[in-house]
Amino acid sequence: MSDTIFVLNGPNLNLLGTREPQIYGHDTLDDIVGQLEDRARALGLTIDMRQSNHEGHLVDWLHEAQARDAKAAIVNAGAFTHTSIAIHDAVKAIRTPVIEVHLSNPHAREEFRHHSYIGRAARGTIAGFGAHSYMLALEAAARF
Numbered sequence: 001m002s003d004t005i006f007v008l009n010g011p012n013l014n015l016l017g018t019r020e021p022q023i024y025g026h027d028t029l030d031d032i033v034g035q036l037e038d039r040a041r042a043l044g045l046t047i048d049m050r051q052s053n054h055e056g057h058l059v060d061w062l063h064e065a066q067a068r069d070a071k072a073a074i075v076n077a078g079a080f081t082h083t084s085i086a087i088h089d090a091v092k093a094i095r096t097p098v099i100e101v102h103l104s105n106p107h108a109r110e111e112f113r114h115h116s117y118i119g120r121a122a123r124g125t126i127a128g129f130g131a132h133s134y135m136l137a138l139e140a141a142a143r144f
């Protein structure tokens with residue numbers, strides 16, 4: 001197993017920090033990756049953070065996480081959380097442990113956000129703590 005943690009982000013998260021801070025906080029993905037890299041360095045780990053608006057990229061990157069024997073994959077699939085059987089199947093297909101994360105708490109929001117295809121396949125889920133959701137997931141992954 002390598003010391004690499006994949007951090008994979010889905011649609012619209014490239015716009016994070018620009019709108020709806022009351023839901024998603026003020027941090028951008030660049031802010032979050034900087035926080036993660038500082039902590040990962042202290043843990044002897046490496047972060048590989050990516051974002052795409054395309055479902056197939058996330059599927060390909062989950063396959064790559066396994067191919068590179070990643071220690072874990074932290075996944076915020078955004079809206080694909082609630083729609084993507086393809087990403088669910090990729091999470092089930094790989095040996096790499098996957099931690100689902102969300103900035104908001106989808107269960108406290110609209111009904112259509114209450115179901116997660118990713119959550120049904122992941123090792124666990126951390127949601128509702130803004131950027132800290134990612135940091136909590138890194139701490140959990142470090143103990144795998």
Ligand SMILES: O=C(O)[C@]1(O)C=C(c2cccc(Sc3ccccc3)c2)[C@@H](O)[C@H](O)C1
Pocket residue numbers: 011012013014015016017018019020024076077078079080081101102103104105106113
């Ligand atoms: O809370 C999350 O992290 C979540 O994964 C993120 C989502 C999301 C949705 C739209 C935009 C963004 S990122 C954003 C937020 C504000 C302005 C621009 C982009 C995230 C939702 O689709 C999900 O239901 C929940």
